[in-house]
Amino acid sequence: MFLTRETLIRSFKMMLTLTLAVLAALLLWHLYNYYTYAPQTRDGKLRADIVPIATDEAGRVDSVVVEDGEMVEKGQLLFTIDKVRLRNALAQAEAAIATARATLRSAEREARRYAALDGVVSAQDRDTRQAEAEEARARFTQAIADRDLARINLERAEVRSPVNGIVTNFQLRPGVYANAGQPVMSLVDRDSYYVSGYFEETKLAQIHQGLHARIRLMGDDRLLEGHVVGVASAINDSERSTDAGTLLADVKPTFSWVRLAQRVPVRIAIDRVPEGVMLVAGRTVTVTLDGADKEIYPDE
Known part of the structure; x- marks a missing residue:
């Protein structure tokens, strides 16, 4: 049996199609592994601490x-x-100190005078004068505290x-x-920028504290670098609630055939920011952790 030219061409086309199908299947398999198990996510947000000022x-x-x-x-x-009212409050507090000081000195003199008249005045009178001196000393201490508070309010x-x-x-x-x-205004803490990456739960086994991270802001090709600080300890269970009457778990009886992996927040500290990159809290970021490329290039 001789192979004709048409047979060779047909065989070549079949082999080429089969080869391309195998390559496509391998590529799809690697892409599936990458997006399912590789520690990377396009669902990330740039965050910062907001300080309300009051x-x-x-x-x-x-x-x-x-x-x-x-x-x-x-x-x-x-x-x-x-500051007009606050300065007036400070002046009043200082005047109250002067009054309390004069009262204290008078009460202490009376207490010493009665203490020296042992046997002349009753013990009850001596105790009364001593108590009045202690009360005057307490009022003087209170007046000093009020003055210090008025100063703090004026400074603030x-x-x-x-x-x-x-x-x-x-x-x-x-x-x-x-x-x-x-609060009457807000400040974005410039020293608090970090990234919250929302990784599927299928990728958590490859994520650990200290893992190096590459970060890209949407619309900017410049690369930021950071490291994993920690993984959230809990997320909300949308399938479960508490029945108000019995306080028992109320689990929804529905089950969808396609089960989507839960997304778990991973906090990533930013270590390096290229010059000129604008950090805006809330921007969308893509996070790729070390080891993600191995799902695409397993032999490297």
Whole structure:
């Protein structure tokens, strides 16, 4: 039997198709392993600590010395509260100290005088004068504490940054009344940036503390570097709730045929940021941990 030219061409096409199908199957298998088990995720977020700024004392905002988007250093003045009332409170506290001091001296003199009249005045009178002296001493100590508090309130009228931060979403203006303890502005802590990578639970076996991480911000090809700090200890179970009447577990009886892997937050510290990269909390990032490439290139 002789092989014709048409037979050879047909055989070659079949072999080529089979080879391409095998290569495609291998590629799909490696891609499946990569996206299913490799320690990488495109579902990550750049995070930072947000510091709400509030005043210790209620009052009218007297001056604002920063602007929206401005970088501030720790201890830098942000804004001030009207000090007129606070200065008056300090003056009153100092006057109260003078009054308490005079009262204390008088009470101590009376206590010493009665103590020297042993046998002339009754013991009850001596005890009464001694108690009055102790009460006067307590009132004097209280007056000093009130004066120190008034000084603290006056100092805290100048609100300063507690961190190296960035002023964000800032709308505070002079003349606004600020309530004590109610935030009037926010700072993004520049020293607190980190990445939360949401990895499928099938990848957790390859993730451990200290593992080197490569980070890419969406829309930016420059590479950031970091390391794994830790893995979240718990996530919410959406299939289970508590029955209000019995306090027993109320598990939904439904079961979907396609079970998606749960995503577990992994905290990643940032070690190196290329110059010029803009860090904005909330940006989407892709995280690739060491060992992820082995799912694509298992022999390397």
